[in-house]
Amino acid sequence: MKIAVLGTGMVGEAIASRLMGLGHEVTMGSRTGNNPRALAWAARTGGGARTATFGEAAAPSELVFNCTKGSSSLEALRAVGAERLEGKILVDVANDMSAAGKGPLSLAEEIQEAFPGARVVKTLNTINCGVMVDPSRLSGAHAVFMSGNDREAKGRVGELLRSFGWREVIDLGDIATARATEAYLRLWLSLSRALGTVQFNIALVR
Amino acid sequence: MKIAVLGTGMVGEAIASRLMGLGHEVTMGSRTGNNPRALAWAARTGGGARTATFGEAAAPSELVFNCTKGSSSLEALRAVGAERLEGKILVDVANDMSAAGKGPLSLAEEIQEAFPGARVVKTLNTINCGVMVDPSRLSGAHAVFMSGNDREAKGRVGELLRSFGWREVIDLGDIATARATEAYLRLWLSLSRALGTVQFNIALVR
Numbered sequence A, B: 001m002k003i004a005v006l007g008t009g010m011v012g013e014a015i016a017s018r019l020m021g022l023g024h025e026v027t028m029g030s031r032t033g034n035n036p037r038a039l040a041w042a043a044r045t046g047g048g049a050r051t052a053t054f055g056e057a058a059a060p061s062e063l064v065f066n067c068t069k070g071s072s073s074l075e076a077l078r079a080v081g082a083e084r085l086e087g088k089i090l091v092d093v094a095n096d097m098s099a100a101g102k103g104p105l106s107l108a109e110e111i112q113e114a115f116p117g118a119r120v121v122k123t124l125n126t127i128n129c130g131v132m133v134d135p136s137r138l139s140g141a142h143a144v145f146m147s148g149n150d151r152e153a154k155g156r157v158g159e160l161l162r163s164f165g166w167r168e169v170i171d172l173g174d175i176a177t178a179r180a181t182e183a184y185l186r187l188w189l190s191l192s193r194a195l196g197t198v199q200f201n202i203a204l205v206r
Helices: A010-021 A036-045 A054-058 A072-079 A105-116 A129-133 A152-165 A175-194 B010-021 B036-045 B053-057 B068-082 B108-115 B127-134 B151-162 B174-195
Strands: A004-005 A025-030 A049-052 A062-068 A089-091 A119-125 A143-148 A168-173 A201-205 B002-006 B025-030 B051-052 B061-065 B088-092 B119-124 B143-150 B168-173 B201-205
Touching: A004 A010, A004 A054, A004 A072, A004 A105, A010 A025, A010 A036, A010 A062, A010 A129, A036 A049, A049 A054, A049 A062, A054 A072, A062 A072, A072 A105, A089 A105, A089 A152, A089 B036, A105 A119, A105 A175, A119 A152, A119 A175, A129 B143, A143 A152, A143 A201, A168 A175, A168 A201, A168 B053, A175 B168, B002 B010, B002 B053, B002 B068, B010 B025, B010 B036, B010 B061, B025 B036, B025 B053, B025 B174, B036 B051, B051 B053, B053 B068, B061 B068, B068 B108, B088 B108, B088 B127, B088 B143, B088 B151, B108 B119, B108 B174, B119 B151, B119 B174, B143 B174, B143 B201, B151 B168, B168 B174, B168 B201
Parallel strands: A004 A025, A004 A062, A025 A049, A062 A089, A089 A119, A143 A168, B002 B025, B002 B061, B025 B051, B061 B088, B088 B119, B143 B168
Antiparallel strands: A119 A143, A201 B201, B119 B143
């Protein structure tokens, strides 16, 4: 699949590399298109890894990962432009630490509201990027969550997650349920401090 | 131990009954002291179960459980009075659904600020009351969290939790970390809808 990964940080890099490894055609998008981290990633990854501006990366892609910082995600997506996101699956992985629990809307809802033609799916925002793309790093079963208004989009994102190795993918409901996983960031941060590691996740016990 | 349980709802009843079963001297406190639900609980529970006003229940107790509704907890504790809470362990189990993620402070911090002489420990607010008092209802290991400024108070509350059957009791840190577990309420609610049950919890996977 043609996939754009917007963002050149640890999360963008982890997702882009994993998608490349799975055989997808990946373009890493950045504001300028020649972001040094993006170029370094492409050089390291070898043949086929592309870099471009946010807009150029998104334009030919079927699916777009938002891996930008939560605090600048809306700006990055405005640089892409609504018409280039029309009908596309927009996987929002970002967390806005500064906004956790601040406004009534989650970042994912704000994105869905700003780009009504995009099919936003919030997921993977409850774990460290190493665990996101390789859940088998942790021992035993653990869960990842999905929120979104479009059932078919969630189905396709669910397949992609399973190709990463995820076994328990829990559909929480519409995009408003992203508030729940974005609010969980607070607990993730406290747990990370208490446990002394970022390599952890939660499992559901019934 | 002499323990006051403030609140006559499902949570107060579950905690009070469990403590009685463990041999503690329990008084269920309510605003009026003769709340019909409190009287029914005492009648059902049999010999030794006491009821009183919030203040009368707390006065002779070493440890006070706040099981009132989060939205009226401060009012209930003001009815107890700061002098009756001085130096005591105040276990705050309450969640304020209406306030989740609204203000900068958690309910537990607001309580600690309003009653600086009390040793507030936030715990058990991340599970349904049935699971709170009997974690073995769920299969396998799962976790409960604690937040509080007083190390000795957390130690004693930890013992009490272990007597309920809890094996994994995670100390998140000072009372400010209660924001994390109070914010988790959003995810708990979404999960409960997605799973179709209130009988669940999370386990930590490393």
